[in-house]
Amino acid sequence: MLHFNTEEIEKIKKKLNGYELTSFNVGLLTKRKDKILLKKIRKEISERLKLRPKIQGEDVFILIDPEKGTINVRIASVFVSGRYRKLKRGIAQTKFYCPKCKGKGCKSCNYRGKLDIDSIEELIAPFFVEMFKAKEIKFHGAGREDTDVRMLGLGRKFVIEVIKPKRRKINLQKLQNAINKKYKGRIEIFNLEYCSKKRIAEIKAEKNDKLYRAVVICESKVCSREIEKLKGKKLNIEQKTPKRVAFRRADKIRTKHVEILYANKINEKEFELILKAEAGTYIKEFISGDNSRTKPSVSSLLNKRCKCKELDVLFIYESFQN
């Protein structure tokens, strides 16, 4: 039987020092469930640490091992949802770990463990860490676009997991303004709101159609009449997993619906497309044809080799309840 008294309370107090907390939950590491002891401890902590007991969604979980006399505390993460726009190319969504050492640090990454590419996650992290007095953050996006693709329009949803925060309620508007001021013209975040952990799974599960703008470049001249023919095309395309993503996606054939809403000549070899595509369509491959791994493609429709020169996500068709 554990003597739960001032000494134990002081131990917990010390571990929680500096953290802004309002609620807690407590558990006992015993084989036999001692409900009376647990009730006593819960009452004691609540009264002496001025914390509200909670069964779910608590700010801190206190785990006590009565036999060993050890006490562990687990500070709950804070979750913030929002949307981002990426206005410049060459920015990844999340930290790009070195493919050779997987983050450990090696000669080829100069012992940094990561590649020399900016990411939204790393750009905004210092602001969250400083304002929440947190250890670190983790970025969870509702899907992602390639590093060289811009995310425009109403942006893309994300959830930030703020790990081991000392502050739990900060002014999100202030945080947002500071980030947007610093990265003006590069990235922008907005609609910041506190949310629960389950929001991550919700946004990850969404499968939404997207509206794109693409600049296509052809290997030979293309005339207005040819470009005009693409306009209004509704296609069911078959895509084999592109080689460039095969290491993280199952190699299979996917059928996707693509609509070319608009096509306009830029110069002798280039034109612009506005297209709507089903979730999970590989747009660059729809344009190039990916060595016949995507059929039909812009290349096969024009009967000349084409390549995607620029790509932007203009809009994500989200269902209204989200």
Ligand SMILES: [Zn+2]
């Ligand atoms: Zn490395």
